[in-house]
Amino acid sequence: MLPNPKEEEKLDPRVKRTRGLILQSFETLLAEKGFETISVQDVTDKAQINRATFYAHFPDKYALLDYLIQKAFKTEIEKRTLNVCSYSPDNLRNLILAVMEFLVHLHGDCFQPHQQFESLIEGTIKKQIFDLLSYWLRKSKVPTEIPATVATWAIYGLATHYSHMKKRPALEKFVDEAYPLVAVNLEQFA
Amino acid sequence: MLPNPKEEEKLDPRVKRTRGLILQSFETLLAEKGFETISVQDVTDKAQINRATFYAHFPDKYALLDYLIQKAFKTEIEKRTLNVCSYSPDNLRNLILAVMEFLVHLHGDCFQPHQQFESLIEGTIKKQIFDLLSYWLRKSKVPTEIPATVATWAIYGLATHYSHMKKRPALEKFVDEAYPLVAVNLEQFA
DNA sequence: TAAATTAGTCGACATCTGTTGTTTATCCAA
DNA sequence: TTGGATAAACAACAGATGTCGACTAATTTA
Numbered sequence: 464m465l466p467n468p469k470e471e472e473k474l475d476p477r478v479k480r481t482r483g484l485i486l487q488s489f490e491t492l493l494a495e496k497g498f499e500t501i502s503v504q505d506v507t508d509k510a511q512i513n514r515a516t517f518y519a520h521f522p523d524k525y526a527l528l529d530y531l532i533q534k535a536f537k538t539e540i541e542k543r544t545l546n547v548c549s550y551s552p553d554n555l556r557n558l559i560l561a562v563m564e565f566l567v568h569l570h571g572d573c574f575q576p577h578q579q580f581e582s583l584i585e586g587t588i589k590k591q592i593f594d595l596l597s598y599w600l601r602k603s604k605v606p607t608e609i610p611a612t613v614a615t616w617a618i619y620g621l622a623t624h625y626s627h628m629k630k631r632p633a634l635e636k637f638v639d640e641a642y643p644l645v646a647v648n649l650e651q652f653a
Numbered sequence: 654m655l656p657n658p659k660e661e662e663k664l665d666p667r668v669k670r671t672r673g674l675i676l677q678s679f680e681t682l683l684a685e686k687g688f689e690t691i692s693v694q695d696v697t698d699k700a701q702i703n704r705a706t707f708y709a710h711f712p713d714k715y716a717l718l719d720y721l722i723q724k725a726f727k728t729e730i731e732k733r734t735l736n737v738c739s740y741s742p743d744n745l746r747n748l749i750l751a752v753m754e755f756l757v758h759l760h761g762d763c764f765q766p767h768q769q770f771e772s773l774i775e776g777t778i779k780k781q782i783f784d785l786l787s788y789w790l791r792k793s794k795v796p797t798e799i800p801a802t803v804a805t806w807a808i809y810g811l812a813t814h815y816s817h818m819k820k821r822p823a824l825e826k827f828v829d830e831a832y833p834l835v836a837v838n839l840e841q842f843a
Numbered sequence: 844t845a846a847a848t849t850a851g852t853c854g855a856c857a858t859c860t861g862t863t864g865t866t867t868a869t870c871c872a873a
Numbered sequence: 874t875t876g877g878a879t880a881a882a883c884a885a886c887a888g889a890t891g892t893c894g895a896c897t898a899a900t901t902t903a
Contacts, residue, residue, distance in 0.1 A: 475869090475870070475871090475879080475880070476869085476870075477868090477869065477870075477879085477880050477881070478880070481880080481881075502858085502859060502860090503859080503860075503861090504858090504859070504860095512881080512882090513881065513882050513883065514860095514861095515861090515862080515863090515881080515882075515883080515884095516880080516881055516882075518860095518861065518862075519880075519881080522861095523860085523861085525768075578773075578776065579769075582772030582773075582775070582776065583768075583772075585772070586768070586772065608814075609811070609814070609830065609831055609834070610834060612810050612811065612814045613807045613810055613811060613831070613834045613835070615810065616806040616807055616809065616810025616811075617803045617806055617807050617810075619806065620802050620803055620805065620806025620807075621799070621802065621803060621806075624798075624799070624802045640799060641799055641803070644799070644800060644803045644838045645803070647837055647838070648834045648837070665849075665850070665899090665900070665901085666899085666900075667849085667850050667851070667898095667899065667900075668849095668850070671850080671851075692888085692889060692890090693889080693890075693891090694888090694889070694890095702851085702852095703851065703852050703853070704890095704891095705851080705852075705853080705891090705892080705893090706850080706851055706852075708890095708891065708892080709850075709851080712891095713890085713891085
């Protein structure tokens with residue numbers, strides 16, 4: 464079901480093809496109509512795939528979105544090499560920037576972001592932020608679950624706030640203002 | 654559609670009756686099966702109402718849940734008179750406690766809280782927290798949108814974290830540990 | 844109290860969902 | 874290269890959703 468990274472290569476070509484068609488079709492639809500209004504039928508029609516086949520790959524359209532977002536955000540993090548470092552003010556700043564840019568970009572791409580859509584994204588991204596922060600703070604001797612939780616939510620809240628502003632200030636400017644609010648809670652644990 | 658508080662009294666008795674039946678039926682169902690598995694049919698069956706009538710009152714079951722939660726949380730806030738005060742460390746502490754208790758209680762009541770359910774709750778509650786914090790900070794001369802946002806998300810994140818812990822420490826104990834992480838960002842604006 | 848308004852009932856409709864059983868095609872390993 | 878395994882197509886199903894128009898019953902108001 465989930466294309467395990469290790470196995471992604473040696474996958475039955477039929478599976479790889481079908482999955483590709485689904486993803487591609489879905490991404491296209493996402494850009495032209497809102498997520499909520501996309502039906503599984505829509506996806507399989509455009510992908511020229513039988514509807515039943517879809518369900519052999521994803522439980523529903525939410526899982527599909529989740530998969531897509533997860534992959535995209537992970538790529539974003541890796542691009543900035545935030546996954547191979549530990550806590551520093553600068554890395555934290557970059558993480559906040561990454562989330563902000565990601566959400567802005569997402570809103571630019573997707574016609575009519577709506578409730579369902581937003582909260583699914585939120586859950587997916589927050590999980591990754593939390594895992595990353597936990598990883599950064601791992602060497603700390605004190606337990607860091609609570610500060611990592613607070614920071615995760617604060618970061619996502621900030622980013623979502625920013626991405627919803629009608630008139631957005633420059634990324635850098637906004638981060639400078641917002642960054643200390645998050646950092647103050649992590650400094651003592653890092 | 655939305656029972657405006659002012660008009661709630663002088664409402665057509667048929668409407669009041671029907672709405673009551675829907676709410677009651679829904680609350681019962683919520684307690685005995687998960688939210689996701691409740692269908693509109695279920696609600697109207699138990700309420701002894703025609704299914705079409707339901708849609709004259711609520712757009713869908715999500716709106717119904719939203720209405721219910723909004724009302725419940727508002728009551729919780731008013732019970733603690735948090736709506737008629739302004740920022741103080743103690744009030745903030747109480748707000749955090751209120752959210753935590755609310756979520757714990759909700760999880761206790763509802764069979765199988767699930768994704769959809771949780772994120773709907775989240776959006777509804779966060780909005781109210783944000784409005785409350787904004788109100789508390791209103792007298793401040795500096796703009797408080799960003800700190801209020803960060804605090805809102807941090808509070809909700811904490812509460813949700815707490816309510817999901819397998820072995821929950823005492824409320825008071827947890828709040829003592831978590832409170833400073835939120836307060837530090839608000840102190841300077843209050 | 845009669846007339847007008849509005850809520851609720853009923854049956855039906857098109858559409859979507861998730862699932863199942865059968866058949867066809869593609870792939871891979873012996 | 875052939876035979877077994879497995880993916881995909883196809884058709885059909887029960888159930889849910891949201892909407893509609895016509896009909897009936899309750900309530901309001903003139």
